[in-house]
Amino acid sequence: AQRVTQPEKLLSVFKGAPVELKCNYSYSGSPELFWYVQYSRQRLQLLLRHISRESIKGFTADLNKGETSFHLKKPFAQEEDSAMYYCALSGKTGANNLFFGTGTRLTVIP
Amino acid sequence: DGGITQSPKYLFRKEGQNVTLSCEQNLNHDAMYWYRQDPGQGLRLIYYSQIVNDFQKGDIAEGYSVSREKKESFPLTVTSAQKNPTAFYLCASSGSGYTGELFFGEGSRLTVL
Numbered sequence: 246a247q248r249v250t251q252p253e254k255l256l257s258v259f260k261g262a263p264v265e266l267k268c269n270y271s272y273s274g275s276p277e278l279f280w281y282v283q284y285s286r287q288r289l290q291l292l293l294r295h296i297s298r299e300s301i302k303g304f305t306a307d308l309n310k311g312e313t314s315f316h317l318k319k320p321f322a323q324e325e326d327s328a329m330y331y332c333a334l335s336g337k338t339g340a341n342n343l344f345f346g347t348g349t350r351l352t353v354i355p
Numbered sequence: 356d357g358g359i360t361q362s363p364k365y366l367f368r369k370e371g372q373n374v375t376l377s378c379e380q381n382l383n384h385d386a387m388y389w390y391r392q393d394p395g396q397g398l399r400l401i402y403y404s405q406i407v408n409d410f411q412k413g414d415i416a417e418g419y420s421v422s423r424e425k426k427e428s429f430p431l432t433v434t435s436a437q438k439n440p441t442a443f444y445l446c447a448s449s450g451s452g453y454t455g456e457l458f459f460g461e462g463s464r465l466t467v468l
Contacts, residue, residue: 249397251397254395277455279455281457288359288459288460288461289445289457289459290458291455291456291457294454294455294456296455331397333455335455342388342403342413343400343455344400344414345390345397345398345399346397347395347397348397
């Protein structure tokens, strides 16, 4: 069965400090991994996907199949990064139904 | 204004009543989804539909029903068989092809009294 684990419900960092939001997954096949973000009073939206190997708003995430992890990182946190972050997994190629983790609320302290 | 529109935003119902949540999209997306969000549990998939007149159960479909008669619309009915209906419900859609990108509505909060 597929599972996405985000061990931290809450994470606080100071502005300018590095931030890492952890995500571990369990899936028997080759998953696609994503990070979604929800800023205050905004809709949940895609932040980045592992297959694109992109950096969005300074965030990157590397899929580590050996450790079954997909941690989200940013070297210097900004106040506008404060939001709820969800890690998500898709196990079916061709289908966009995603399996989400429980989310981590990031607070960047000025 | 394009996107996903969910209504109502807040809904109160008495126990034992069925209730239907509306989800409309004008993005011309083929696929639509319903998720349930509970505190500490993230989002869980209820139903999804990849084309008109077709839909599949997600992880927690029991006590829910859907229809997909039009491409733009994917209403969710929370039936009296759903044991814990009080929750926040999110509708989403995605375009053709596999991208992993879902476009979400603002959500509907259902409270059963």
